[in-house]
Amino acid sequence: MSSKKNMKLGPIELEVIHGTIRAAELEIEAAVERTARSPMIRDQHDYRVALFDAKGRKLTGRSYSAIVEPVFEYFGEDNIFPGDVFFWNDPYNSCGGIGHVPDLCTTVPIFHENKLIGFSQVFGHHDDIGGAVPGSLPVHATDSWMEGVIIPPIKLYDKGVLNEAAFRIITRNSRLEDHLAGDLDAEIGACKLGSRRIVSLAERYGVETLEAAFEQILKNAAEIFRREILPKIKDGVYHYEDYIEADGVEEGKIHALRVTMTKTPDKIVLDFNGTDPEAKGPINWSLDEAEGRYFRKWLAPVLRSLAASPERAAEIDSNEGVLDVIDVVFPKKGTLITPTFGKPTGMRFFLMLRSLGVFAACLSKATDGRMPADHETIRIWGLTGGRNRDDFFLFREVLGGGGPGRPWADGSDVVHIVPNSRNLPAEFSETRYPIMVEQLALKVDSGGAGFRRGGFGYDKRIRALDDCKLISNADRSILGCYGVNGGKIGQNYQVSVIESGVEKVYPGMSDTVVVEPGTSVRVVTTGGGGWGDPLAREADKVLYDLQCGLISEASARDDYGLAVTLKGRKWTYDAAQTQALRERLKKARGTPSMFDRGEAFRAMKAKGMVRYPENWSDPDEGWHAVGEGASFSQAAE
């Protein structure tokens, strides 16, 4: 192969370099999946990979990732050598890039002719890293040390030499030592594969050309957001807030994430002042470091929903270039997203989703309601049991929820935000664990009603055939996913135990419930929020859902205003009566509000549980659905 040093960067070179980086991201992912050990990584795909330039700027864009700033901050530019492997999981010493201890992060510097030209990085959610409960996500944790072993940034390999003491201490602290050791080898190997792709580009084009290409790739990404997305958002100042309903420790308290979005022609600034104080339980998320570079890259992809089509949205990369269009302002130390050192963070994924939700809601306000509604897709539930090490089992599923209603489509049913994260087949689970899957279904009526309704959540019933303990790490068991622009809230999460026909509901945050053999556990996951006015939904769509048994007759009448009758096995509707019914319902409700947070929230408000800080008022107040849902769908086409 020819090696041409520092040729001029033309369109051919740029396309080959950009294409190679995109393909390398997929290749690193494939390598992780092929060689990792933890089911959480291999089957649930809970890991992220990225390539960075020598300044630590993220070049890849399919997916968010951790960041490499800790390498500079804890070692410095002069202390990075070929053969080094950097390693950490410390939520309070990773520049905001790692949120909870099961996420172990591996970073490999890339060298060409002894010059640092970039970094390759993988972090994954590992099965167990010690702490109070198997799986390292204790619901009742009150500090970081209960959650597992904490590793500040270290060199796991120093110029190619393994730090054996560190490796042994780390793996010894996991309940699944073999898994952890295997995963680490896999992640380091995958990073090195990514490095080779960047090195071969440097050999082909020379470092200068390569760096010019990196620069251009980041510029182009920012430009796409500036040209295709930002003009669709009206300049102005917008507020929103949403809640974590429980922290597993302190009862009867809800925790607000609050944001003020300021949109100017070229930029979006998200100010999180007003956010509630840090929680005693494990729902905090430590983000306030390195100018929020991690958090900004986490948030930016939300903007893709405003692209010209879902296909176009999927093409848009969010690499380091997005920092040009999005900025964050943190509140002072001591809030949910600026917790003081050592506050527990295991279930920080509630805030991850809530942060996307509050940003999306501000965008809804600024786009006449053109954004998707809310959806909640990360929660973990499972059954664990066994008397000794040999028959110990952990049956654990990461179940998705209904996707959001949006102008262009109903929400997809039971989807997961992590790409390619899969549920467990009943035939696999029954063969492997002492359980029987009695029902695998969608929850009727769970998707929020709307012109485009929310997707449906699960309604899964599993009978325990042996003594088990129930694990549930879930939020939104009281407050469902909000609806937008006249769309209704989706139904909430619920976990219950059914014994002799009696159903007993447990909190979403539970890990001490005993399940007797022969009793059944029922897990209902969230429906997505609805989008647009349900009374404007096309009658044939309502009828189809009813015919399929996905919505009830009551919902068809009360939510959608369809005058339906069952003739034999077929549902039909009467057009004239429907029109009358819809008119009546419209009159009774008045102009719907922009957001629907449901009855449970209204009840909390009435009880005085919702308290606004100084300089803050109800962000829903004064915001109404804009126009008929139908008119938006035409505009969207």
Next chain:
Amino acid sequence: MNVTVAIDTGGTFTDVVAINQQSGAITAIKTPSTPSDPSVGLLDGVRKVLEKVGAEPKDLAMLLHGSTVATNAVLEHKFAGLGLIVTRGFRHMIEIARQSVPDGYGNSFFWVKPPRLVPLHLVREVPGRMKFDGSELEAIDEEETLQAVRELVEDGVKCIGVCLLHSYANGEHERRIGDLIEKNFPGVFVSLSSVVLPEYREYERAMTTLVDVLVKPYCKTYLQSAADRLREQSGDIPFLIMQSNGGVVKHSTAGEKPVTMLLSGPAAGILGAIHMATLAGYDNILTSDVGGTSTDIAIIEKQTPMYTSESMIEHYPVKTPMLDIVTVGSGGGSIAWTDPYGSLKVGPQSAGADPGPICYGRGGTQPTVTDAAIVLGRLPTSLIGGEIKLDLDAARKAYEALGRQHDMKPEEVASGVLEIAAVNQVFGIRKVTTSRGRDPGNYAMVAFGGAGGLFATEVADFLGMKTVISPPDPGNLCALGLHVSDVRRDYIRTMVRRQSVADISEIVSAWTALADEGRRDIRAEGIADSDIKIEYVADVRYFGEGHEVQVTAPEGAAGDAAVAHMWKDFHRVHDESFGFHYEGEQDVELVNLRVRAVGIQSRPQINSTEKVGAHAKPFGSRNVYWKGAGWIESPLYERTELAAGQVIEGPAIVQEYGSTVVVPGGWTCTADRYRNLILTARETQS
């Protein structure tokens, strides 16, 4: 005369290759495909090729056929009239699928789940439940089941898939439901999951079963009508159909389980590539079949292709064993364009066959990869012996326009377009090599398909591959592949057992039962016992893992020996596939038993050329643009004139009736006795 004919039906053209069994002479032609009634094009192809070789219809000894009927039924979304019966409690099974959203993180906000194969109101649940060990937990209720079927039929269902929980372990309930439907609704097509794919994981089994039953009416009708017409003209001759597993079966067998026909065409091409590469002396190859819109890539080790049971057709998983082929959206018709941000892109949009590239003069207006090749002088200005004239001026004008957008000369931008097209293929090739722990440098690339020889060396360069083979008639390799195929059927049974507690005799008897079934079926295809080969394969994993690797028993090993080999060899295969193993540390778990039953067919003799000559003589020269070197008056050679052993140093172009092979500077091209061209990279390249 005694003639065997192979026909590969593609979207636009039907490729026909006849072999005279006495003389070994090969005759290849192309005819237009007839998508509205493919059997017309099929019989037309037979007639035309027999005429060309001067044979009568009665001289036809055998017809081998690769067909896209099954694939088209799925791609054209002919889903109407499909119904599904499942176990009570699982009615939403295919709505839920595996909950996974493709591509990037957070796409769940905007991604729209594709429509399901069967709308939910045409899914019925019935009582009756099996346990994973095959024991019955609850009996079925014939009355209730019949009522469910009756309602489906009333609602317009004509094809029913039946997929009950744990039917892979005990198919009795499904069989009884199948009998009920057949007895009471004789016109309705039925597929039972325990027959189509007795493998666990209910969603994937249900989808495979639904795809099978949805293509059944199309395939059965087509194969039957083709067979009838064939019988009229040529009598009762073997009519064999290529399956996605790279083997052929009788047309009647294929019609019973038509899901196996999905990748018929690409599979045949791979067989053809293996055959020609073997003749050239290469056992480990990477095949690259470059078509108009896409390129199919596969890896072959020791002349043996890889299999997968993880294929998707559109959004729907199909788990029947297929040759492991990766398809990338990059081919001769891929369009070069400038995006709104000024970046130069190639594909994924394609001009396809209609209108095709600009130079074809059939209304194409956007510059394609093929247009770049003609602008650079790689392609001649007429194809297929002068039948198709290419419009160089129109192609050049388009590249002048594209060049202006990037401040480049037309030949510079055209050369860049080929480079980007090559890189797009490189990414696909890495998926089957580096992504699976293989070094592409250890393989020779066999480049075929219409555009296979145009930029294969550029692809090889990126990957550090040193050898590119261009087989003769690279556009007809699929049809040749049909001629060198064996009869092949696959059998599977899920049997989840841990090594530490497994009853060996139970495994042996299940495996033997599969083998017996295979032997019986292959015998029924008309193969003699001495030509039947049984391969024992097992899907195995470490207990606790969610993914399996395939272990194949050595030839001749069966019974206890095969089981012992499976437990032992698993660790080695696991290490080879994933880079680690836990031999002696962790319990091993068997998941699926498989049997591959093969009926060896005699290979046609491919004539070798006896021609020898000291030096290859060019028949002319053409100005060709080479990256880095610029325009060079480069020699042109006619492939059919080359004699074995003749060597051509690049830069040069080798042409033949249906294809062109480009030999850049730094590469050497050697002809062999079978008209293969072997291109090798010289060690010291600039």
